[in-house]
Amino acid sequence: MNSKSVIIIIIAIAIIFGGSTIWQVLADEDKPGNTANNNNIKDKGLPQSLDQYYTETAYPGMPFEYLLEMYKLGESMMGIPVNLGQGDLQNAGNSFEEFSECYEYSSKMVPEWQKYYNQKAVDELGRALADGDQDAIGEAMEEVGETCSDCHLDTLTPVYYKYYWGDFRDVMIETPDGPIPWKDAKMYYLLMGFDGIGVNINEGDQDGAQESFELFDSMFDNMTDACLECHDSEPRYYVSEDIQGMIDTMGVLIDAGNLEEANGLRYGIGDSCHRCHIVHMPPQYAKVDGE
Known part of the structure; x- marks a missing residue:
């Protein structure tokens, strides 16, 4: 062929x-x-x-x-x-x-x-x-x-x-009135504070803008804490330097004849590929399906 x-x-x-x-x-x-x-x-x-x-x-x-x-x-x-x-x-x-x-x-x-x-x-x-x-x-x-x-x-x-x-329905966010589901916390506290800043600024109300800011600022911290319950590792890109390092090391191992060890590195490299697929392929497939 x-x-x-x-x-x-x-x-x-x-x-x-x-x-x-x-x-x-x-x-x-x-x-x-x-x-x-x-x-x-x-x-x-x-x-x-x-x-x-x-x-x-x-x-x-x-x-x-x-x-x-x-x-x-x-x-x-x-x-x-x-x-x-x-x-x-x-x-x-x-x-x-x-x-x-x-x-x-x-x-x-x-x-x-x-x-x-x-x-x-x-x-x-x-x-x-x-x-x-x-x-x-x-x-x-x-x-x-x-x-x-x-x-x-x-x-x-x-x-x-x-x-x-x-499922975001299972995520609970701390609020001034105690922990409530993410959907409600976002609507009644996080967005109330964030949009309230703009509303009060447009009305020339500094005190109101300050109050809205304090609500938004505290809710943003609470949201961050909730995110960390799942995302507890260091953020990385799918093509970050650690992955490139694995690729370089794999090349060295293959050149040296250490094939089994080189094959083991494919797991870590492939892990990065799979994470990218989970995040990016659903919207891409939705785009293709809609054309």
């Missing part, structure tokens, strides 16, 4: 699996231990059969069971063009066999989602690989990938909402 064909396939898979990072990451900091039983947010019709794969993990930071299977599925699929691009036909076949097994297994995990799976296209991919037909390989990969992409567009955002995002 020529390099151009391999690049096209890799790009296609990257787009397809962009919503479910290929790396088997560990998301341990700031992760709201949400499970099927402790998040009341509307799930938009997610099947109940999915709940069993989003229970508490064996130890903090482990990916949920369903997510872990998606990582295995994506990485094994990516192994096919990676091996082909490096001229390793034997391992390309091995990657396909692993992918085929993962595909069949995951197709049975959530019966309601079997419609997204196309076993015929997977079989065609196997035949194309056996024949070394690069055009057929590309066509089969694209056909398999389309169902993956359709599933992500339909289900990924609701999954994030239900199993990863906390």
